[in-house]
Every structure is written in structure tokens, then in C-alpha cells.
Amino acid sequence: MAYHNELGKWGEDVAVSYLQQLGYVILHRDWDYHHRDLDIVAIDNGTLVIVEVKTRKNEQFADADEAVTVQKVRSLSIAANAYVKRYNINLDIRFDIITVVGQPTGTNEVRHVKDAFLPFI
Structure with missing residues (x-):
């Protein structure tokens, strides 16, 4: 596995742990739709x-939060719509971004932006 993939997996692990400590119930990780x-x-x-997770070893070139583009919001909206239909979800929906900056061998920073964006298709 390439280093950036390993870093991304580690960042998602950090984000899941963070959310669980806050009392969130994790339903799925890496749920795929087309x-x-x-x-x-x-x-x-x-x-x-x-939750969209963005992991960077540092923010030398740009904030990780800025990696959620209009195209990414559209893609997340489509996948979320499919998820809601697939599992017959009848709840309010919120889109968050968690940014993890650091590396597995060092310290890391977790930033959580609730209601980061509104979905659209």
C-alpha cells in the first residue's frame, strides 16, 4: 500500500476513535457507491x-479542509442520497469534515467542523 493510502487509513482510524470518544455510533467506514x-x-x-476525513502529514501547502471541493461535495451528496435510500434512513442528516494533521509516529491535531456544507446533486 502506498504511503498516502496508509496515511489516509491512519487518519480515518484517528477520526473514528475521536468520534467514538464523543459518543458517536459508527455505522460504516468507507461505504462505497459507484x-x-x-x-x-x-x-x-x-x-x-x-464525515469526510482529510489527512495530511502537514499543512505546508494548504489547509486540509480546503481539499473538499465543489466536485467532492457533489460526490458526497450523491453517495449520501444512495445510502439513505439503501438503508431507509429517516433522520436529519449532517455533513462534517474532520481534518487530521500529523503522522502515526508523532503527535497529531484533529479538527472537527460540524455542518461543514449543505448537500446538493
């Missing part, structure tokens, strides 16, 4: 939360 994926799908106080 080459679109939802990094984390969770429940928080009766709300379905779709």
Missing part, C-alpha cells in the same frame, strides 16, 4: 452524520 465513498457514517444524538 466509485464514490463515504469515509465515515455515524449517528450523533439522532442525526445521521456523513
Whole structure:
């Protein structure tokens, strides 16, 4: 596995641990729909939360939060819509971004942006 893939997996592990410590119930990780994926799908106080995780070893070139582009929002919206239909979900939905900056061998910073964006298709 390439280093960036390993870093991404580690970042998702950190994000899941962080969310579980806050009491979120994790339903799925890396849920796939036609080459679109939802990094984390969770429940928080009766709300379905779709979490996009961005991991960077540093933010030398750009904030990791800025990696969620209009195209990515559209892709997440399509996948989330399919998820809701597939599992017959009847809850409010929220889209969050979790940014993990660091490396597995060092310290890391976790930033959580709730209601980061509104979905559209």
C-alpha cells in the first residue's frame, strides 16, 4: 500500500476513535457507491452524520479542509442520497469534515467542523 493510502487509513482510524470518544455510533467506514465513498457514517444524538476525513502529514501547502471541493461535495451528496435510500434512513442528516494533521509516529491535531456544507446533486 502506498504511503498516502496508509496515511489516509491512519487518519480515518484517528477520526473514528475521536468520534467514538464523543459518543458517536459508527455505522460504516468507507461505504462505497459507484466509485464514490463515504469515509465515515455515524449517528450523533439522532442525526445521521456523513464525515469526510482529510489527512495530511502537514499543512505546508494548504489547509486540509480546503481539499473538499465543489466536485467532492457533489460526490458526497450523491453517495449520501444512495445510502439513505439503501438503508431507509429517516433522520436529519449532517455533513462534517474532520481534518487530521500529523503522522502515526508523532503527535497529531484533529479538527472537527460540524455542518461543514449543505448537500446538493
